[in-house]
Amino acid sequence: MTTEPKPSLYERLGGVYAIASVVDDFIDRIMVDSRLNANPRVDAAHHRVSPPGFKYLVTELVCGATGGPQRYTGRSMQETHAHLAITTAEWDAFVDDFLATLDKFGVHGSEREELLAILGSTRGDIVVG
DSSP: OOOOOOOOHHHHHTHHHHHHHHHHHHHHHHHHOHHHHTSHHHHHHHHHSOHHHHHHHHHHHHHHHTTOSOOOOSOOHHHHHGGGOBOHHHHHHHHHHHHHHHHHTTOOHHHHHHHHHHHHTTHHHHBOO
16 A cells, blocks of 8 residues: 655645745735834845845745745845844744734645744744844
8 A cells, every 4th residue: 555645835835826925925014014114124124125036035935945846045044134133022023924924825734834833943043032
């Protein structure tokens, strides 16, 4: 008796087009979140970065992290965020935005938990205190 291997998270999420749609909504949320933009360094970064380019890199990152064929071509999470002095409260707001996006797209169950684990694995490279 052989069993089919479980599809990757990338496949279960619907592939690059579905992931890009989720990333599009999520980035739109964080770019205008007053809880994040209260940090002047984050606010400046949000005005310095091209939203389409930012969305592209995050889509690459999520696709690769979920088992897709895409490879992230951006800077490391630590290098990208070190100068932003992101606090625990700002991280929590970021996660709130992520959860709102997942809710909007009906991402629940194991897929939601796996995505939260991937996101959580980056916390140490992003949050300063």
